[in-house]
Amino acid sequence: xxxxxxxxxxxxxxxxxxxxxxxxxxIGDIVYLNGVVYTAREGVYKRVLEGGESLPEGLAEISNAxxxxxxxxxxxxxxxxxIGAMTGTASFRFSKWLDQWFDVSGAKxxxxxxxxxxxxYRNFFVPHGAIYLxxxxxxxxxxxxxxxxxxxxxxxxxxxxxxxxxWMVEVENFGPFIADSDLxxxxxxxxxxxxxxxxxxxxxxxxxxxALHRFGExxxxxxxxx
Amino acid sequence: xxxxxxxxxxxxSLMDKAAIDIPDDYLNGLQKAADAEDGDxxxxxxxxxxxxxxxxxxxxxxxxxxxxxxxxxVKMGNEARVEGxxxxxxxxxRGATAEATDGVPLRPNRVHPLWxxxxxxxxxxxxxxxxxxxxxxxxxxxxTTVHKGGLFGSDYRMLFPGDGIEGIKRFYLDCLVAFGKRxxxxxxxxxxxxxxxxxxTTMVLGKQAACLRTVGDRNPDPxxxxxxxxxxxxxxxxxxxxxxxxxxxxxxxxxxxxxFCHTGGMPMSVHAFCLSSRRAVARVHADGRVxxxxxxxxxxxxxxxxxxxxxxxxxxLKKSV
Ligand code: SF4
Numbered sequence: 059x060x061x062x063x064x065x066x067x068x069x070x071x072x073x074x075x076x077x078x079x080x081x082x083x084x085i086g087d088i089v090y091l092n093g094v095v096y097t098a099r100e101g102v103y104k105r106v107l108e109g110g111e112s113l114p115e116g117l118a119e120i121s122n123a124x125x126x127x128x129x130x131x132x133x134x135x136x137x138x139x140x141i142g143a144m145t146g147t148a149s150f151r152f153s154k155w156l157d158q159w160f161d162v163s164g165a166k167x168x169x170x171x172x173x174x175x176x177x178x179y180r181n182f183f184v185p186h187g188a189i190y191l192x193x194x195x196x197x198x199x200x201x202x203x204x205x206x207x208x209x210x211x212x213x214x215x216x217x218x219x220x221x222x223x224x225w226m227v228e229v230e231n232f233g234p235f236i237a238d239s240d241l242x243x244x245x246x247x248x249x250x251x252x253x254x255x256x257x258x259x260x261x262x263x264x265x266x267x268x269a270l271h272r273f274g275e276x277x278x279x280x281x282x283x284x
Numbered sequence: 285x286x287x288x289x290x291x292x293x294x295x296x297s298l299m300d301k302a303a304i305d306i307p308d309d310y311l312n313g314l315q316k317a318a319d320a321e322d323g324d325x326x327x328x329x330x331x332x333x334x335x336x337x338x339x340x341x342x343x344x345x346x347x348x349x350x351x352x353x354x355x356x357x358v359k360m361g362n363e364a365r366v367e368g369x370x371x372x373x374x375x376x377x378r379g380a381t382a383e384a385t386d387g388v389p390l391r392p393n394r395v396h397p398l399w400x401x402x403x404x405x406x407x408x409x410x411x412x413x414x415x416x417x418x419x420x421x422x423x424x425x426x427x428t429t430v431h432k433g434g435l436f437g438s439d440y441r442m443l444f445p446g447d448g449i450e451g452i453k454r455f456y457l458d459c460l461v462a463f464g465k466r467x468x469x470x471x472x473x474x475x476x477x478x479x480x481x482x483x484x485t486t487m488v489l490g491k492q493a494a495c496l497r498t499v500g501d502r503n504p505d506p507x508x509x510x511x512x513x514x515x516x517x518x519x520x521x522x523x524x525x526x527x528x529x530x531x532x533x534x535x536x537x538x539x540x541x542x543x544f545c546h547t548g549g550m551p552m553s554v555h556a557f558c559l560s561s562r563r564a565v566a567r568v569h570a571d572g573r574v575x576x577x578x579x580x581x582x583x584x585x586x587x588x589x590x591x592x593x594x595x596x597x598x599x600x601l602k603k604s605v
Contacts, residue, residue, distance in 0.1 A: 065324050086325060130349040132389035142389050143340075145349035148435070148468065172466040194332045195526070196470050197348035197433075197560040200340035201332065219402045220392055234332055236325070236527075247466045250325070250529045254465075257523040262457060266450035268443055 070231070074122040075166050077187030083237050085246035089191055090233035094121040094210055094226055095169065097128065099147065101222030103155040105214065106162060114213055114224075118164030121226065126152060126170030128221035130199065139209045141227070143199030146171035146192070153178050160186040169235060171196045172247070179243035191235035192247075198234070205232030286425060288367040290572040292376045297576075298429045299354065299384030301564035303346045306337040307578035309499040310474065310536060310561040317472055317533035326525030326533065330472075333526075333559055348560040351390040352433035354381050354406055355413040357496060357580060361422025364570070377414055377427075382407045415488075420586055420594055423570040428580040430495045430563045437469030437556030440487055445550050449511070452479070452552060453518060459554040460519050460534055467527030470558035472536045474499060475519060478553040481543030490553035493539035495563060496582035503540055504588070512538045526559075541583065 066088050071079060073093035083089070096117075105111045114120075130143045149170030156174075159165065160182060168174075168183075169191045183190065193202070206227055213224040238246045271283045311334075318330035340347035356377045366373045382405035385392055392404040394411045406412065439459050443451050456477065463469035476494025478486040502509040516538040525531020545551060567575045586594060 066328055088328070127349065128391055130346045130351065130389050130391040132386045140389055142345040143347070143349035143391075147350070172468055192527070194329050195336065195559055196467060197350075197558065198332055198336040199349035199560075200343065200345050200347050201336045203345050203349070204339055204343065220404060221402065236328075246325075247528060251465055253530050254522065254524045254528070258461065261518075261522055262454065264450060265454035265457060266447060267454065268441065268447050268451050270442060270444065272441075 073167070074118065074120070077166060077241065080166065080187070080189050081241055083189055083240055085237050085240050085244050085249065087237040088233070089235045089237055090205075090231050091123060091235070092230050092232065093123075094228055095123040095125050095232065096121050096227065097125050097223070097225045098159075098163075099126050099128070099152060099222060100155075101218040102214065102224050103152065103159060105217075107155055107158050113163060114211070114226075120210075122163070122165050123167040123169060124159070124163065124165045126168070129225055129227075131220050131225070139212065141203065141206055141209065143203040144206070144227075145199040145202070146196055148172050149174050149190070157182045160188060167191060169193065173238035173245060176239075176243055176245040176248050179239045179245060183239055184241065184243040187241060189237060189241060190239040192238045194234050194236055201234070202232060205229045286364060286366045286568055286570055287572045288372050288376060290568050290574060291366060291373060291425075291427070292380065294566045294568050294574050295377050295380030295427060295429070296383055296387075298427060298564045298566055299380050299390075300388060301576070302354075302429045302431050302562040303351070303384070303388050303390055304340050304344055305564070306340070306347060307498070307561060307563055309578065311337060313499040313536035314472065317536060321525060321531055321533050323525050323529055323531030325529040326527065326531030329526035329529070330533065346388055346390055347562070348433065349391055350433055350560075351385075351393045351406065352431045352560070352562065353393060353412070354390075354429060354431045355415075357415050357417070357428040357430065357582060359417045359419060359426040359428075359582065361419050361424050363421070363423040364425050365423075366425065374414055378407050378412065381405070381412050417582065417587055419584060424567050426565060426567050426581065428496065428563060428565045428582070431560070432491070432495055433558045433560050433562075434469060434556060436463045437473065437558065438491070438554060440483065440551070440553045442483070443550040443552050444548065447550060453515070455552055456515055456554055457518065457522070460522060461524070463556065464522065464524050464534060465528045467529075469556040470560070471526060471556065472533040473556035473558050474561055475515070475535050475538045476555040476557065477515065477538065477540045478551075478555075479540060479542045480545035480551065482545070483551055485543050486545075486551040486553045489541040489543055490555045492582060493541040494555040494557040496580040497539045498579045499537040501537075501539065504585075505542075508540050508542060512540050515540070
């Protein structure tokens with residue numbers, strides 16, 4: 059019983075961060091952010107990395123924390139933006155763009171849902187001195203909404219719409235997030251999954267494999283499913 | 285005659301309630317899970333979620349920025365008549381979806397599958413879904429909105445009678461384990477299981493079981509109720525908790541709904557109603573009176589009837605079979 063949070067280390071970081079400031083972050087640390095974070099996902103990645111469009115001037119000096127998310131936002135009549143909640147979206151889908159994205163954007167922190175593979179961490183994150191923070195829950199959209207101080211800028215709003223636009227968001231005590239990776243490329247999710255996996259064989263005892271199989275269980279399309 | 289203005293206003297405030305106020309039955313279930321959880325990371329996550337619901341309520345902001353896909357369930361009393369007919373009713377529900385998207389605000393989530401066209405209001409081709417059911421008596425309509433989240437957590441499989449309960453358990457565990465890793469399903473969830481019916485019915489029943497039955501509700505068939513309890517326990521003994529961290533809270537409750545299926549088959553579906561189990565219900569009476577609640581009361585004895593006509597006496601007898 060208990061919140062257990064007492065055992066977990068809490069860290070507050072100012073964005074933009076340096077790799078030096080990330081060296082004490084351990085996987086499983088609870089992290090809060092101050093400064094500016096921006097959203098960028100497939101829409102922005104395609105425009106910049108595949109379409110050759112340029113990023114906003116001096117992006118890395120303003121922020122090097124890229125949040126895989128879309129805000130619950132609306133444009134009011136006077137033109138200002140109202141953001142209620144923010145929730146991460148699953149990051150594993152963006153793996154193919156990340157290496158190049160680090161080069162172009164100078165990002166040091168990637169925030170999102172569910173982490174990425176430790177292979178991605180070793181191949182893309184470690185060489186760029188970057189870490190991954192996962193959102194908590196994942197539905198803590200209202201808590202994250204509370205950490206928002208304002209919208210500094212929105213890029214590609216008309217082209218990409220609310221969900222895919224690049225939102226530059228001013229934040230304070232923005233979190234909680236959990237560090238899934240460290241500068242060595244370890245993954246908290248993989249550590250936890252390995253522990254859970256140990257009990258799976260016993261769990262499945264007494265269950266029965268279905269009479270009819272399906273592709274995916276085998277990738278040999280010559281196989282029969284019965 | 286139910287005034288259409290009452291339907292419009294009710295639908296709009298239902299959108300707001302669903303997005304912001306976590307239903308009490310799920311909240312209590314999660315609170316219990318948080319008290320029992322001893323994995324330090326999963327425990328931290330559950331407490332953060334409890335704080336999040338509180339923040340949503342206090343600030344009147346959406347609990348999760350992922351709107352999921354807002355949809356509607358309408359139950360009509362046999363004597364109910366809505367001003368303007370079903371066309372006006374559907375327009376009111378679509379209108380409320382669009383208006384609340386801007387008002388709350390909610391993230392516009394609905395796009396065309398191929399062209400990614402976004403109307404920025406969660407309304408489009410076949411969206412939002414509106415499903416109907418009916419009740420023998422009454423001149424009211426019950427309107428329920430569910431904002432079902434999750435690209436992950438649901439799956440369908442054609443099983444066969446020979447696969448038996450052991451096959452059902454295997455597929456159930458497969459879904460929980462596969463989507464539970466890294467918490468892709470945003471567990472702990474209310475798990476709905478559809479058994480039988482045609483393939484599409486299996487999916488519909490399972491989703492309704494997850495989204496339209498409250499935590500603690502049991503199927504009236506005692507054997508099915510037993511299966512529900514057994515599956516809930518099984519899910520909570522995986523050794524996995526919130527976000528896929530070591531823990532024991534995966535399933536807040538498990539609901540099973542059955543439908544008669546092809547004699548050779550036993551189709552099955554599994555659905556996870558996530559940490560943002562967003563549902564809100566209201567009854568609109570003929571005189572325009574509105575009563576809000578969180579239990580959709582969707583699976584009534586009439587809904588679960590097995591006879592040709594509506595014979596309430598026969599229903600009460602057969603449940604012990
Ligand atoms: S699955 Fe539910 S809690 Fe998770 S991001 Fe989607 S709506 Fe939010």
